[in-house]
Each structure stands twice: as structure tokens, then as C-alpha cells.
Amino acid sequence: MGPETLLPNGIAHYLLGGLLIGAGTVVIYGATGITAGASTFLESTLSYVSGLPRFQQFRFTATRDWRVVFTLGIVLGGALYGLAFGEFGWTTDVQWWRLLGGGVLVGIGTRVGKGCTSGHGVCGVGSLSEASLLNVSVFVSIAVGTALTVQALGVSP
Template structure:
């Protein structure tokens, strides 16, 4: 019995699907990506970071009643230097100061992490892939009318149905993309 069948067997209802998946030449290699340890360095730093993000978002919301998403940061900061009506909407001008502080605190947090732990977080992913990924994420936040922080932290926390749909879409697409890249054998 394959690992896929063993995983689905306790659920019973998925037995026919697990046999089909196990017989497929593609799916076992895709699902093989799950065989590695997902958090080889533990989860503590993720839990601490998530708690701090949640606390920061809660403070901003309680103080201003505004969702503290990062995707609006560009529009709000462009209102400092642009005369275009698009960037000088009242909602952007009114929130630009605290959004700059929010963005700078994100960078400062990374600096504090580096200072306290003695080494910067690095990645083996090529610069061109990071640039393409960043561009696609930027486009996605505009199309989805919000970012992972706005929808995932603030929106889900406030029970927004729109945010539930957005989070389901971007987590689903990210999962499928990561599995497809792993199955294709692409390395950083």
C-alpha cells in the first residue's frame, strides 16, 4: 500500500480516490512534497511572529477602526509626492501617516530579528524568482482588493465573507503552485 493509500484509508470514504491517486504517475510525486518535515526549525518563531502581527493589527483597529492591511501602503505613500487624483483620495491621505509607520515597523522588525539572533534570514531562491513572485503577489493584492494581512489576519478575524473567499483562493493557489513546482523538481 502506498503512502497516499495509507493516509486516506482511515477516512474510508476516500478509499477509491486514494487508489486512483496511488496508481497515477503524477500524484504520488506531487504528494511526496508532504513527506518532508514542514517546519524543520520548529514553530516557535512563527507563533511569536504571528502573535505580534495579530497584536499590532488589533491595536491599529482598536485605535482607528481601520483594517491594517499593507496593500494600500503604496497608494497612501504616493499621496505624499503625486498630484494625481487616484492617489489623493481622502481615505489615502487620512491614513498615510500610520501606514508609513506600519511599513517601517515591518522593516524594523526584520532588523530587530537580525540584531537579536545575530544572522539575517536568507533564502536560496534566485533574485529573478523573488522579483517575479513579488510582482505576481502585487498584482494579486490589487485584483483581490487586499493582501494576506488585510484579508487573512484582519478579514478573517472580523468574520468577513469576502476575506474567507480571498484567503481560500490564495491559499489554494499557493498550495497547488508549491506542489506543482516540487513535483517538477524545481529547486531554488
């Protein structure tokens, strides 16, 4: 498998995307002192509508406003890219229930692992956090193993 197979659209998209993600994490950390992970978004958002003590913790209520703006920025960034380059629409043949199931498992994993790909994979690995290095090595290994198993079994979307 050559580079043209691994990166069929060339390297520029990935390089620019990585630079923008890195710059975004630096801006958020510099402005708030908080790692730019997205997994706390659910709890902080639920703090608006739920009176349960779990969601009313200071760490959720104190950061919920900027986390909503951060998450809306992720969606808006994708929409602006779509407008600029005409790339809109559903881009997978995977059934909705598989996406939902995968999303639920990822959501549980982010809580068990105390963070998500953006928190551990971008910020944690970048700061050489031992917990993040372990988390990332585990979830990447499981993802690769799952992909290879699914491929070997001939499962398709």
C-alpha cells in the first residue's frame, strides 16, 4: 500500500486540518487554561436543563457557555467548509443504527477513559501525558483490531 492509497487526496488536506486543530487547541488552552476536549460537552450542556447534582458540578456549570460555543464552532466550521468546497451530504453507507451504537460505545468510552480523542489524542499526547498516551494506544489498537476483524469477516456497511 503506497502513499497514494493511504492518502488518496494528497497530504495538503490533512496537513492543513492538523494545523488548524492544533492552533484551535492552543487558543482554547491559552484563553481558558483548560484542555480542548469535547467529551465534557454533554455534561456541561445537560447542566442547563437538569437539576441532578451530577450535572450541576462547578466544573460543568462554569465551563458550559464556552463549551457550547466550541461545539457550535466545530459544526459551523464543517458547514463553512462544505459551502466553500461544495462537499455536503451524507458520506457513509453505514446504517444509522450502527452509527448510533458506535456513538454510544464511544460516549461510554470517553467517560470511562476520562476524555476523548481531542482531549487525549491531541492535547494529552502533545503534552506527553502518561494517561493520554495509554488511552490513545488502547483505543487506536482496538480500532485497528476491529477494522481488521470486520474486514476479515466480510462485513460491509
